[in-house]
Amino acid sequence: MDRFACLSALALFVAGSADTLAQDARLALGAKVFDTDCKTCHDTGKAKNDAPQLSETSEWKDRLGKGRAELYKNSIEGFSGYFAMPPRGGNPNLTDEEVKAAVDFLLYRAGLWQ
Template sequence: MMNNYKLLAALVLGACTSLAGAADNAKAEAAYKATCMSCHGAGVLGAPKVGDKTAWKPRLAKGKAAVYTNAINGFKMMPPRGGNPALKDDEVKAVVDFMVAKSS
């Protein structure tokens, strides 16, 4: 009987974790669409387009921490936080993770 409770608890925890992850991913996607897509969707001013593995490869070779830093602080023509000062560091990182997942 105890094993059944442990199994049920594990299933519930896994479902909650999956829902939280899905919600976080949806927030990251919404922030991408609102803030980042205008440049990273079209490759404006050299921004690596989401889905373009070749463009993202050299950036990711420097490590995700470097990509986070560039996204938070700005890099070349990209303004800090993609021009949205309301985005918190963790939100910017989540958007980077969303774009990288679609591009690597």
């Protein structure tokens, strides 16, 4: 490997690790918010309350069809398609970033992280 190729490989490696770290941090935040504010309705085995469940890929894939920005918006402002998703999961103290991280976590667990 010549010096340039070697440096490029190193740059790619560093950039890749930074992406992974950012993703890990976001998912850790999302998991924490999910546990405190979303789990009551979105955890697995709660299908009877009509909220899309954690890891339910086909359900989340359909919803993601509206675009991630729409899912963020509906989680922050509340959404009532057929049932009721309360604004910020019912916790007005959550910041937009916390709610968005929880949405990302839900998508990640459904295998739909992009």
